[in-house]
Amino acid sequence: MIPRAIADQIRQDLLNYRKIIVLYGARQVGKTTLIREVLAQLPFKKLEVNADQLKYQEVLSSRDLTRMLELIGDRELLFIDEAQQIPSIGINLKILHDQMPGLKIIATGSSSFDLANQMSEPLTGRTKTYRLYPVAIQELLRQQTPFEIKDRLEQYMLYGMYPEVLELKGREEKIAHLRELASSYLYKDILQLSNIRHSDKIVKLLKLLAFQTGSPVSLHELGKSLEMSHETVSHYIDLLEKGFIVFRLSAYSRNLRKEISKMNKIYFYDTGIRNMLIENFNPLQWRQDTGFLWKNFLVAERIKKLAYSSTYGGIYFWRTYGGAELDFVEERDGKLFGYEFKWKAASAKAPASWLDGYAEASYQVINRDNFLELVG
Numbered sequence: 001m002i003p004r005a006i007a008d009q010i011r012q013d014l015l016n017y018r019k020i021i022v023l024y025g026a027r028q029v030g031k032t033t034l035i036r037e038v039l040a041q042l043p044f045k046k047l048e049v050n051a052d053q054l055k056y057q058e059v060l061s062s063r064d065l066t067r068m069l070e071l072i073g074d075r076e077l078l079f080i081d082e083a084q085q086i087p088s089i090g091i092n093l094k095i096l097h098d099q100m101p102g103l104k105i106i107a108t109g110s111s112s113f114d115l116a117n118q119m120s121e122p123l124t125g126r127t128k129t130y131r132l133y134p135v136a137i138q139e140l141l142r143q144q145t146p147f148e149i150k151d152r153l154e155q156y157m158l159y160g161m162y163p164e165v166l167e168l169k170g171r172e173e174k175i176a177h178l179r180e181l182a183s184s185y186l187y188k189d190i191l192q193l194s195n196i197r198h199s200d201k202i203v204k205l206l207k208l209l210a211f212q213t214g215s216p217v218s219l220h221e222l223g224k225s226l227e228m229s230h231e232t233v234s235h236y237i238d239l240l241e242k243g244f245i246v247f248r249l250s251a252y253s254r255n256l257r258k259e260i261s262k263m264n265k266i267y268f269y270d271t272g273i274r275n276m277l278i279e280n281f282n283p284l285q286w287r288q289d290t291g292f293l294w295k296n297f298l299v300a301e302r303i304k305k306l307a308y309s310s311t312y313g314g315i316y317f318w319r320t321y322g323g324a325e326l327d328f329v330e331e332r333d334g335k336l337f338g339y340e341f342k343w344k345a346a347s348a349k350a351p352a353s354w355l356d357g358y359a360e361a362s363y364q365v366i367n368r369d370n371f372l373e374l375v376g
Contacts (some may be wrong), residue, residue: 001162003142004034005308006130013128014077020093020123021106022083025132026244026269027171028181031108032081032165034132044104049086061087065099068092076104083107090122092333097126110244133244134161134270136304137375146372153368154284157297160272174272175281182276185257190243195364201226205236209246209266214292214327216251216263237266238257244269247356249299252316258353260319267296285345294343295327298366301375302328303347324351326363336361343368 013021025031039046049071059071060080072078078096083089089107097104137156140149159165159174162181167176191199199202208222219230219237240246246266253261255325268274271293275281284290303315313332319325328339338361340348350363366374 001033001037002030002135002139002166004030004037004132004305005136005139006132007038008035010035010106010130011041013043013108014038014044017128018097018101018104019128020097020126022127023106023108023132024129024244025108025110026134027110028162028164029132029134029244031110031132033163035079035081035106035108039077042077045074046077047072047075049081050078050287051080051082056080057086058117060089061091063088063092063095068096069100072096072100072103078103078105080105080107082110084109094122094126103189131244131307133300133304133307135163135166136161136308137301137372138305138308141372141376146376149372149376150368157271157284157293158275158281160270160275162270162272165272171281175276178272178276182273187243187245189238190239201228202236202240205233206240206245207277209342210268210274211238213243213267213274213289214265214295216260217266218263226264235276236354240341245273247303249315249317249328252314252318252331254357258320258322259357260321265300265317269300269348271297271300291341291343295341298371298375299328306330320351320353322353324353326351326354338363339374340365342366 002045005020010021010023013019023031023035036048043148049060051057051060056071059067062068080086080089096105110283137149159178162177165174165177168177187202190202204226207223209217215303219233222233223230237246239246241248246268248264248266250264251260251262253259274296275293280287280289284293287293299315305311306313306315311332313330316329316331317325317327318329318338326338327341330332330339336358336359338350338354340350340363342348342365344369345365346369348365354361355362
């Protein structure tokens with residue numbers, strides 16, 4: 001069992017607060033396992049509900065307190081797994097929360113675009129929200145030494161950080177599991193809940209994004225390739241973000257004329273899923289995209305680290321029209337931190353235009369020797 005970074009926080013919230021706990025995350029990242037582990041250490045009488053089952057959907061969408069009380073009985077804690085499957089879940093949880101002040105509630109969801117919309121208004125001020133990502137390097141460091149992490153780094157970059165993938169031993173078993181995930185499972189909720197007219201275009205779009213990992217993305221060019229408007233492409237990317245599959249990194253700029261400001265880079269939360277989409281699990285020494293894969297891995301791990309440590313600020317990349325670039329920029333507490341990610345080079349100089357434009361900012365090269373300082 002890999003210790004998850006937010007387990008203790010959720011446990012303390014359930015013990016000490018009345019708010020409904022909401023846990024978001026992609027399917028198969030370990031949400032159910034995490035909550036069951038947390039609940040096993042708590043003294044409450046529990047009811048676990050799988051919202052994929054129609055019988056529970058009917059009761060928990062009924063707005064009928066009597067029916068819901070019959071379901072809950074004398075239980076002190078209600079755990080609803082995959083809560084986005086229940087229509088009007090927000091107003092129904094509000095009824096339970098307000099009418100049963102002693103009942104503790106925790107709900108998980110693998111799709112934020114529907115569950116968040118349902119919960120935001122009726123549950124204002126009544127929830128505390130968490131995100132669970134694929135396993136983080138900082139979580140593995142609770143079980144492994146830095147030497148072991150570095151020794152297995154290539155495996156993590158190739159096959160990703162989904163819990164079951166980490167547990168599987170053989171290459172073929174890992175790839176088979178990733179194929180199952182990438183074929184439909186990850187975007188099951190997106191297709192079900194968003195009424196997309198061209199579901200095949202989601203897969204094609206993901207493949208195009210996988211090939212462009214680490215490079216600025218043109219919605220216009222993607223639209224031409226997919227025979228779709230750039231507005232539709234942007235909408236589909238938004239859905240993929242809300243399904244926790246990809247995320248955008250926008251360009252940092254203080255409106256200096258030489259800086260790119262309107263383009264995004266799009267990264268995957270898990271490099272194993274990205275490699276599955278392009279069907280490339282070749283060793284790093286044989287790949288042409290190792291540098292881009294390294295960037296994706298580090299950016300995703302840094303996002304996990306920032307989220308789990310409740311570190312708030314903006315994250316960006318930086319690039320000029322002349323080609324100068326930084327892979328990652330953080331803006332925290334009024335300060336700028338610039339990072340360049342290098343797979344081979346041990347060191348590099350900061351771009352002169354970065355130093356000229358942002359003399360107060362820091363600059364650091366992150367490579368295979370020191371990456372644990374950033375993500376561990």
